């Protein structure tokens with residue numbers, strides 16, 4: 001039992017219920033209609049990088065099944081759908097020449113959402129950098145931020161009359177530190193200074209991207225960024241401060257306050273002098289946002305290593321040797337109490353509530369949206385007289401408690417505007433391939449059959465209960 005089980009799930013009028021996916025994780029059609037490879041195509045085809053040798057060539061085949069997928073979203077009553085655009089489908093060969101077939105795909109998708117009354121929330125960058133831009137230096141190179149601004153402008157030129165909300169980046173923490181630090185993500189580099197340069201260039205890309213969209217869009221959209229916040233727990237204040245600085249404030253301080261924090265610069269002094277930050281960059285990065293996207297799954301418990309005994313590396317990510325914590329390698333990540341999801345992540349809804357309250361205290365007046373929350377579990381399909389079902393009680397319980405935590409945060413004064421469940425579909429879970437199922441809709445990867453899981457039906461009922469109130 002949890003005290004959240006008794007919290008009534010009533011959300012304010014206008015609260016947005018939806019679900020989220022990302023291009024590389026669901027689209028497939030990797031080499032079709034002019035798309036060129038991204039870093040995740042290259043990485044996943046490199047032996048040993050992804051479990052089972054899985055790749056994104058077919059994924060959920062959403063590129064071909066988008067229309068029936070939209071019908072499913074409509075049947076589930078989704079009010080919003082957060083998806084991402086594949087940069088290398090829209091602008092293949094890292095160029096500024098539009099791929100009309102790619103533009104048509106996203107245009108059809110957005111029109112289909114609007115026809116069904118579903119609000120389109122588009123993420124520009126969910127980790128799939130065009131490989132040709134990686135070959136020119138990737139996020140370690142400043143030019144990638146400039147290319148991103150061009151991409152944002154082109155995307156807003158195509159869709160900027162219809163997208164309700166734009167998100168520049170999804171979880172730049174992963175792009176920078178897992179991509180260029182630990183090497184557990186594409187492009188798989190282990191360069192401590194490069195990881196911090198990537199942090200800055202992603203921040204810069206965000207700021208330039210926001211400005212490019214605002215200039216090109218014609219429908220007055222909302223602008224946002226999505227960050228995966230680390231919630232460091234434990235008794236060691238120094239370890240918690242370091243992780244908060246490197247994981248959270250490295251992004252929130254430049255984006256929302258227009259500065260890099262002194263303690264972050266000091267913690268990383270041995271790694272870099274931050275000379276990649278040029279005059280004027282911080283004012284480009286610091287742009288007003290209509291909402292801050294919050295991705296939350298679990299916590300980390302940290303302690304400074306005392307130099308004795310074995311290191312503890314339970315930071316929730318694949319350990320492939322490199323460090324995702326440049327300058328703070330002396331922080332240990334301790335094992336945490338369960339229960340756990342199938343990712344081995346601890347389930348801690350109370351920390352979602354605390355995180356939301358803390359963000360609204362740090363950034364007063366900044367609206368928040370939960371852009372991802374959900375859980376992987378080893379689901380089973382049950383045959384019933386009504387057809388195949390997935391009774392994913394663990395996921396229903398997880399979602400119920402996290403929605404309750406969000407509700408409690410609202411009661412404590414947080415301006416939370418919406419909640420996007422991760423993920424709409426089972427999909428390509430990066431380094432874990434197809435072995436981890438996050439979906440509220442099951443995907444059979446042999447037949448591409450979709451089954452709405454009990455968690456998907458639960459979300460549908462929650463949305464319906466709110467729609468009924470609004471209509472009454």
Ligand code: IFM
Nearest residue numbers: 022171295372422429438
């Ligand atoms: O699948 C990912 C998603 O792409 C980004 N946020 C975390 C999810 C679960 O790991």
